[in-house]
Amino acid sequence: MKFAKLRRHVHPRSKCTPDGTYDDVRLEESGMTELVGVVASRGMRSVGIIAIDYLIRKLQPRLIDELYSAYFPIIYETQPSYAAHPDHPGAPGVLVEKRRVTLPRIEFYLSDSPRLLLTRGYHANFQGQHEVAEQVLDILEKHGVKRLFVLAGYGVGEGEVCCAATDLELVEELKKQGIGTGYEGPFMGFSGLVLGLAKLRGIKGVCLFGRSQPSIEDPEYPDHQAARKVLETLSRVLDLNLDLAGFDEKEAGQPEPTAIGS
Numbered sequence: 001m002k003f004a005k006l007r008r009h010v011h012p013r014s015k016c017t018p019d020g021t022y023d024d025v026r027l028e029e030s031g032m033t034e035l036v037g038v039v040a041s042r043g044m045r046s047v048g049i050i051a052i053d054y055l056i057r058k059l060q061p062r063l064i065d066e067l068y069s070a071y072f073p074i075i076y077e078t079q080p081s082y083a084a085h086p087d088h089p090g091a092p093g094v095l096v097e098k099r100r101v102t103l104p105r106i107e108f109y110l111s112d113s114p115r116l117l118l119t120r121g122y123h124a125n126f127q128g129q130h131e132v133a134e135q136v137l138d139i140l141e142k143h144g145v146k147r148l149f150v151l152a153g154y155g156v157g158e159g160e161v162c163c164a165a166t167d168l169e170l171v172e173e174l175k176k177q178g179i180g181t182g183y184e185g186p187f188m189g190f191s192g193l194v195l196g197l198a199k200l201r202g203i204k205g206v207c208l209f210g211r212s213q214p215s216i217e218d219p220e221y222p223d224h225q226a227a228r229k230v231l232e233t234l235s236r237v238l239d240l241n242l243d244l245a246g247f248d249e250k251e252a253g254q255p256e257p258t259a260i261g262s
Helices: 044-059 129-142 168-175 190-200 224-238
Strands: 006-010 036-040 062-069 095-097 100-102 105-111 116-120 147-154 161-165 204-211
Touching: 006 129, 036 044, 036 190, 044 105, 044 116, 044 147, 044 204, 044 224, 062 129, 105 129, 116 129, 129 190, 147 190, 147 224, 161 168, 161 224, 168 204, 190 204, 204 224
Parallel strands: 036 116, 036 147, 147 204
Antiparallel strands: 006 062, 062 105, 095 100, 105 116, 161 204
């Protein structure tokens, strides 16, 4: 059987309607507050993936959707994994963990309180990264997301946490909360593309960058302290009252068991 380049798996508890929306997340009919998207993936010092994994573990949201793709390598031929190259697509395969076999995927989790749609990203190779990011935004839009926060790390600039946004009005709002714009430069990989393409769709997007010391030997070596600062800032901006007392630096956000090819 031919494997589709992109394949979704909608979980049974999320009832998909003919127009592509979901009964359990129709905000305009339920009268509930705005659903805010939070997106992260592996990146510099794994700041984003540590943060999103902690949110998933702490909030216990429902897994409502998954996205699989032939563009998701199990072994990356580039280092770091988010530095995609057209001549190095990586190798396909599966993850074997605790006697289970799973395919690499992007996961979507719905939290009812607070109202968040959490997206645990995965880096596609060069050929598929735009297509994957667009598909992710399709899913976010169908769930009614109009405001998006991306969590990531950065290594050059000032402040423990800085921001970037899809418009200057958002930047000014964040400055009033003491969050400056301390980084200028490329934002590679899944999360950067989702943020950039969200702007083209009219979705208001913000990235919270946690400052970290770059590691030449292992650019994705986890920096839990930077991830904690990002979570503290997200909690303040969205008034989440997030409890970080259980933030375990030894367990939070372990990197994917994905090898780096030579």
